[in-house]
Amino acid sequence: MRRALILLASLALSACGLAPMYAGGGSGAVAQGLAAVEVPAIEGQAGWLVRNALNDRLGAAGAATPEYRLEVRLDDELEGLGVLRDDTISRERRTLRARYQLIELSTGEILLDATAGSDAGIDVVSSEYATIAAEQTALENLAEQVAERIVTRVALTLRRGASAGQ
Template sequence: MRRRALLAALASLPGLAGCGLRPLYGPARDGATVAGELAAVRIETPKTPLGWTLADRLARELGVAGTAAARYRLVVELERRRNVLAVQLDDTVTRYELTLIARFRLIELESGHELLRSEDRRVAGYGVLRQPYATLAAERDAERRAAAALARAIRNRLALFFRERAA
């Protein structure tokens, strides 16, 4: 049975060649790569601990190491919301849901034109513990998880934009 499925999958591969499917990070017709475009993005986030966390995660995701000359500016605005998720019978909150919303714009440095405007949101939950410091640590961990997920989502959106632009 597995052999038959493998043969069917292999037989369908030649059909994919004509469908226009291209790897996201492969070179475009003009030789530019998505990875090269991502590395040329200068990141601007709010000057807050959460903004710095997101900027650090974005730099890792985009491959920004300071080696490529910046051609784009990514301006990110962050909104943080906290909602009660679970309450005990005595009205004691036991769980929160943290929502991070990023509104971002990609601007070409040379022309100053806005190339992309988008928004994304990510949610992370955390429990309320007996010790206040433990609850604070859980909240900070939820912020880091949500920021990491946002950075991946923004990277994916930018990668698709650069791939479509090169096509």
């Protein structure tokens, strides 16, 4: 009975039109497209972190001839929340937002124009060093999260383009 149910579920899933995004592994259309994305330098420390995270995820770093350019502009904001009676801040929120465009180099066409962002809460403690370290760690984590969201959207865009071209 259980085997029949599993077989029926797998047949139902195969009929729904779902396909793996990275079908074909490293030689698949999406993986090849991601490897052909160049990311120019992004301003600031947050930009350096996001660009490195993007290059790690894209598998780029000169692996293929660039066919696309991913232009990214960042807005990194640190704001104080939780103000105490003595006007000191007890909590901060760090927000990292990215506006990005995927541009096809051969035509100059903008294939994707979108935003991604994330935020993190930071406790402000009596040790200034600990607070600065927490702010830095938050920035590093936010850069990873934003890069992951950007790569997912770029992969979906390239997948749609690869399916349309077939």
